[in-house]
Amino acid sequence: MSIPAIQSLSVEEQAKKAKIAARTLGILTTEEKNDALRTVADALETEFESIIAANLIDLKKGEERGFEQAFMDRLSLNKKRIFDFAEGLREVAELPDPIDDVMSSWTLENGLQVEEVRVPLGVIGMIYEARPNVTADAAGLALKSGNSIVLKGGSSAIHTNRAIVQIIHLALKNTKIPKDAVQFIDRLDREATQQLFTMKEHIDVLIPRGGASLINAVVENATVPVLETGVGNCHIYVDEEADAEKAINILINAKTDRPAVCNAAETLIVHQDWLNENKNLLAEALQKHGITVHGDESAQEALPKVIPANESDWANEYLSLDLAVKTVNSLDDAIDHIDQYGTKHSEAIITENRETARKFMQLVDAAALYHNASTRFTDGGALGFGAEIGISTQKLHARGPMGLPALTTRKYLMSGNGQVR
């Protein structure tokens, strides 16, 4: 069994429809948008079985194609997961509406009144991989902030995504949000994705969510502005003045709590003096938690069973229970290493010396800097931003966890009575 494709419009036609719908959506009231989100949430719960049925098709195909377990886990839905993302939409409905917020206003000497207001971006293009919950999450955040969304999910989740979007479309019919505000690119070909890259006239921003290769492909090929997200090659720097217990607790948490997420630690940078003093404690903790160490020469000397590290160990995310270990003789060397290999996501220093911590946080170029805490807190929920559409690792527009305000821009509105220059 296979659910039929939703429509056969070209990608450009879909993007145009999204743009037209954005005009209507952009001026809805907060209550109209919230009602729509709650209606969609109810529908996803009522129709959860059709999502599960579609998901089984994707899972079966995934099994046939021999996808690895972690991938299958991300793809797999059950009743609880579906109810969770429905509940997520209700939580987004509760968040403050970022639109029509007058950010500032003033009057010029000539009497011209100036207002700076927050408005939707317009049309968001979302390019993502296996997690089907992104379909509902991203649509919810886009609609709440008054934006249309064009969804292009991974081909391995196409049946699941299609089922979710069909439910969203049906539910929106009973709301003020036009169903065209949610476009689903129901195609398996790469060309469809590439068309989104250059559709500047219809799409205001592309948000890629997935692995480094997806993100790089978007950044390198898109002329539509991109909000880069997610690759986190995060470091824990254990300074010579680090408290051993804090250092080890934080390292183990950052590495093992959820190794596959972007705010997990990938490299331990450790001061040689601290390592000499605490190598037994560290070795014990690493072993106890099943961590495989890839280290430089000093690490190989200090710790048991260390695989010699190469360039790729420093440069890439493991997203597993592997850890690279780099020894240094100074804060500056630690900063230089992060500067060379970091992805500007989350970086931590463990030290009892406040001055050293201050210098680290000032000089390291990243979205989130930690002193004596785990990198795992870089997350919209954990930091109190509400739901997030991704974690920006770039510097323009939005940095770190991106909540609703990241999906908005501004307009300056000038009201006069004939003013000229």
Place this chain on the structure above:
Amino acid sequence: MSIPAIQSLSVEEQAKKAKIAARTLGILTTEEKNDALRTVADALETEFESIIAANLIDLKKGEERGFEQAFMDRLSLNKKRIFDFAEGLREVAELPDPIDDVMSSWTLENGLQVEEVRVPLGVIGMIYEARPNVTADAAGLALKSGNSIVLKGGSSAIHTNRAIVQIIHLALKNTKIPKDAVQFIDRLDREATQQLFTMKEHIDVLIPRGGASLINAVVENATVPVLETGVGNCHIYVDEEADAEKAINILINAKTDRPAVCNAAETLIVHQDWLNENKNLLAEALQKHGITVHGDESAQEALPKVIPANESDWANEYLSLDLAVKTVNSLDDAIDHIDQYGTKHSEAIITENRETARKFMQLVDAAALYHNASTRFTDGGALGFGAEIGISTQKLHARGPMGLPALTTRKYLMSGNGQVR
């Protein structure tokens, strides 16, 4: 006579030096930065004759190459212009420092302290055309906001730009700002510019300033994030309920005050009923101000000496005393026209009907929307932002006139005592 090139480093070596210098610069105090700007301003005044001498070389070459007068005007410097941009640096020194501003701070339930602080972007790549004042203006804004800058000016101004940068470098020697924070790409080849496009590791943002073809080349080829500036295909929509005197005053001001700038009007969209009633008044004003009209059929019927308009008249900036005239029968048609041809810069409606004005300002997608005022106010100085590095026509990061805050990003600083998730 030709002033020798400053150095012979590769573009990449220069960008690396800029990045290293940015670390030092990023943590200077406000006073250290302001002192440096004032020192540079003094030096530009003291050494103005060497800038004029260099400028004469560029002007002579420009004459030989037969550049048109408007271009030569932009290229040409004199004592007053140089003193003006020196004074501009002193004004930038007076502006509030955007750096180290704690934008918000809070404490999580687990005691983790969160601070959101404003920090410099890092290294700004500035690609511009003939105006040599951009060299000093852009350097001043970059340094004040704690950023290094890599300057790539137009080849026609290379001697002038080189002379200005040599003075800046000499002056910075006596300040806390490292001279490497200002890099000048002293090359005539296009390859140098193209190398800047993809230098993501060393350059944080590219800002093109110049004509549409320069800006498009940067947007289409750069993988470094771009702050798009300046192309303004601005419209004045004269509604059926417009006051004739206001409409004509505003149109004439927006078209003729400075036709070559980006916030000048390029197209009059006029309601058919208003045109029928006011065609004589309008024709008289257009003729009196030497405006050449390119119009659609209705405009050709209503006004004398109208050149039939084609697609290019709607789509491009004239930057001259030419005006396209499009007649419409409704607000929606006016909005559709702007939606199709506008560049999201500045758009105005002239009407006595507040509801119509509100709808126009809500539905038109542009940085600046005007009701009964000239588009000429879209300018950092006019709106009270202080000096601007350009006018953003994009939606991400910065929209409209970009002052110092547009050259910054944020960091989240988390301080704990061992918190883990």
